[in-house]
Amino acid sequence: MKTKRKSEFKTKLPKFIKKLNTFRFLNISLYALLGILLFLALFDSVKPEKLDAELFSVSDTTIYAPVTVEDKEATERRKQEAYDTVEDQYTLRRDYSDNRVDLASSIFDSITEVNREADEKQKEDQGPASGETQGGQVVISVDERYQNLSEKLTTDINEKLSKEVFIPLLNATPQELALARDAVVTTVNNVMGKEIPVEELSSAKEEVREELQYTPIRSEVLASSAEIGVFAVIPNYVFDPQGTDEKRQQAADSVQEVQIKQGQILVEENELISREVYRKLELVGLLNNTESYKPFTGLTMFVLLILSVVIFYFERRDRPSQKRNHALLIYALIFSLTIAMLKILSLFQQMDISYVGLIAPAAMGPMIIKLLLNERISIITSMIFAVCGSIIFNEGVTGTFNFTIGIYYLAGCLAGVLFLREHNMRTRILQTGLFIAMINIITIFALLLMRNGSYSNMEIGFYIGMAAVSGIVSSVLTIGILPFFETGFGILSTMRLIELSNPNHPLLRKILTETPGSYHHSVMVANLSDSACEAIGANGLLARVGAYYHDIGKTKRPRYFIENQMNIENPHNKLSPQLSRNIIFAHVSDGVDMLKKHKMPKEIIDIAEQHHGTSLLKFFYHKATEKSDQVFEEEFRYPGPKPQTKEIAIISIADSVEAAVRSLNNPTPEKIEKLVKGIISDKLQDGQLDECDLTLKELDIAAQTFCETLKGIFHSRIEYPELTKQKVKQA
Structure with a gap:
């Protein structure tokens, strides 16, 4: 069974984006740009620091060791001291x-x-x-x-x-x-x-x-x-000369090598650069360029490793190139935006703002990626942001990793991704921000306790405040940035679908006030479609919203459709079958025109256009054949096209099922089940489901779901005593 991908639900794309998606080497260009951006963002954090320090001068800043190296001279000196301190044996x-x-x-x-x-x-x-x-x-x-x-x-x-x-x-x-x-x-x-x-x-x-x-x-x-x-x-x-030599050699060998640790202070601010300090500066490579290529080589390998993960995900064979480019372009923009934001915040670290990285809304990127693409790539991206953040916010020590920030980002990003659900309203995103804030605070407390350090109340409050701001800002930015991606890339997101399902939408109010019967029919079809799509792994929300609008064309001539004929004569009784056919067919084209006029998403328009497929208008076809032998079946078939997606196919079946069940005098579970299976069988034999990827197993699951839903709607009711008495009196 295939699962849905949010990246596939796109509205009509802007011309520029549509043209860009057709560019042959777009994916290669985007990978290259991502690699360059990542390299430049991390470059300053791994670039060896070069000092213009002179012997016996005063250092104007505190200098840290950028790498861990062995101080061989100091090691030999300590070994000689240990050798000489051993007394004669x-x-x-x-x-x-x-x-x-x-x-x-x-x-x-x-x-x-x-x-x-x-x-x-x-x-x-x-x-x-x-x-x-x-x-x-x-x-x-x-x-x-x-x-x-x-x-x-x-x-x-x-x-x-x-x-x-x-x-x-x-x-x-x-x-x-x-x-x-x-x-x-x-x-x-x-x-x-x-x-x-x-x-x-x-x-x-x-x-x-x-x-x-x-x-x-x-x-x-x-x-x-x-x-x-x-x-x-x-x-x-x-x-004992031999014993003395052995003891002295053992003492020398027991001396561990002297290392200049990465991040170790070599000279304090306003401290004299003595000959020993100068030797250490030269040893760690701060006074020469002989080995400056090593950090750049390592950074290049690291960037290529990250790119290989992204390429492996997007370059799958089951993904069409145009959809791949579209999703990759969205991902590249979100990725670049998040990395740029982290890099800009890291500049404040040079102003001695302690742990400024804690306030960065790193979870924003994975949250938007989940909403616009899917959960898997958002989890992968969370790990990438955690590693990149630990390098960017390395506390001024080049080439080091700030594991505190890395763990903090990983916990916050994963919390945001996992807390979001498939149907996310804005309130849910804000709740996710609060959840991220809570996870951030717990993570900070855990790390501080593991360090077993001593912190003042002001410091603890400062950390808690930044952690809370990070989570809340992540959700606010997600809500603020999401519409730009939805509009710019024509993405039909969950948020957009929820907005379209609002009964106050002009088209929904139109169908409710002008065609109440069609509105009730659409709601019933929406309920059936939603439950069936969720059961087979399709997008139930898309099916529900599409079902709301699938008969919007009936608002143009409402009284020509039976569900809207309340206490009036059926106008088709006075029309020829061909004219009735044209009026019925017109609700599809009229609906498509109305939806396009209101700039509705392409998926909604497709549902209105395809939900009848090329099915036969049986009633008027048989009526026409009774009057004339020169009637062709093709004349009474909808123009199509046939349903192209699972959601449209389910809506097509639900549309027929709801209308048929409503026509039953005394719907029982057995009658409903027989009717549902009969409609699905007719559509299969008529070839209406040939162009969508529904499987027979999924059709069987959908049929069971239809039956369960309809049984809940048309369940038997008891007759209340008072109503019974009133009926007896009236009789």
């Missing part, structure tokens, strides 16, 4: 303890070995020796033993430990050496088991002396042993 070398314990033990082992070798040599040597003698034996001197010991020890030990340290140990007994060795090894192991930084080495050595002073050996042996123990203790908590 130290580690406890436990292997040092084992080594120094082994060293101390080796020294005592060497002393023991030297003493043992000296004793063995004395036993083997029977002759006089160079050493001293005692009791006839050769005694190896301490100096010789020290000489042998120094050969066994390393140079470092010989340098650090003097001869006086080893002499008491070389003269000590094996038991004393063993006791001294165990004491030194144990003490060194205990002390070296703790962390010994360089700065605490002296206290560690002192700790060795304190622990060894209680060893039960001679004092001179104890002193020498303590010196070996002190020598064995070294710092074991030492600098």
Whole structure:
């Protein structure tokens, strides 16, 4: 089932518009103009700002960063600072303890070995020796033993430990050496088991002396042993170069890159442009033109994306080119008007008027588009206006998006589109404006609460006021601008149809006063047509208004039509069938002339002209055949044309159904249903519905609707007792 499109209901177009619609490349030209307009409107909002700022000068304005970029120099500086702040790392070398314990033990082992070798040599040597003698034996001197010991020890030990340290140990007994060795090894192991930084080495050595002073050996042996123990203790908590480098590198790597955020203040008004500020200005591209092509390329891609959506909608194959151009021209004008209005309001933003975009009546465009075109394209346009508005009102920061305005416009536009109904009177449009205002206020409150900011009562009142004005002005502008489009483009809108349905219209008053029977018939046909058209998805309002005027031609000769013959003789009884035929046929042409004279919409004129199609005037045709055999059926057929639209076809059926049902003596539901189906069948067989796009299924739905409506009109009524008594008395 096809649905109606408001864009298809057009009155007689002005010559200029009609000629423009036939232009072959009109659609391409309009797409190009839309793209250029959109590009120019958004150009200032994405154009990189170029400053004539000098180093060490005073800025005359507050400068914001137009883009987000990484400040590599600042990032490296922070990484170096993090690297340098990490202190040297130290580690406890436990292997040092084992080594120094082994060293101390080796020294005592060497002393023991030297003493043992000296004793063995004395036993083997029977002759006089160079050493001293005692009791006839050769005694190896301490100096010789020290000489042998120094050969066994390393140079470092010989340098650090003097001869006086080893002499008491070389003269000590094996038991004393063993006791001294165990004491030194144990003490060194205990002390070296703790962390010994360089700065605490002296206290560690002192700790060795304190622990060894209680060893039960001679004092001179104890002193020498303590010196070996002190020598064995070294710092074991030492600098770790690898660990230090790892820690410093981790600290440097943990530093996040320094970014200059989009919208960040680079320099305040009346602030000095220092070398650092100047470097940042250059970094964000405010002092050069090297990358100025990027925003323009992005804007071009964005405009092409929007145009592709519009082109996809309008360039459908099921839409004739002339109707497409007509709808596209209307859309382009509304779109351009709304964008221009947003752009003009954005200029006040430079005057430091906070959130001036909130007062913009952005919902006006989608509302007019819905009224003149349809709901789908109006929803698409609402999304486009929301995105464009967020760029236009970007608070002076080029290339940014004002998401607050974007969400605000989207909510308001969609509210206007969805709240409007198909049959919209001016009061309904004003109600829609109030609804938009309410949605705007709710949206603003929601956004402010999500920001979790602090706002004064004056600020909140300011926001509420602008939101309310935006919604109300949108509806007022819609009502004010709509007639210009209806007149200029010959659009038969819902508003125009409602105006034509007013009983005070001159033609309706004429048919009511001069032909009351025809007026009643027209109202009945209007009710039938409206309900049937709504049931099949056609324009019920157009059918209703068209039915009001379809028999306006009968006002020229009212008494020649049976519904207007009240207590008078039928004048056709005295006329020939041919003359009666001409009078009946004339009501169609007379009606068309009267409607054209009053500059009625073409759709209404078409209904008056086509509602009889080429149907046969059966009564007078049969009357003529009774008088003569030389009668042709074509002579008694209406000139047509046949109904071209669903609405006219439904009115044609309703016209016949109403007249036929009115002629029934006792209309019952069964009789009505049989009559309706019979009339529809006759029109199908006669070919009267061949040129409209009504389907058999839609005809069946229309028939059911006719029956239901007629059953409600011709329902049975009870007879009141008082009226019954009066009738009995009168009898």
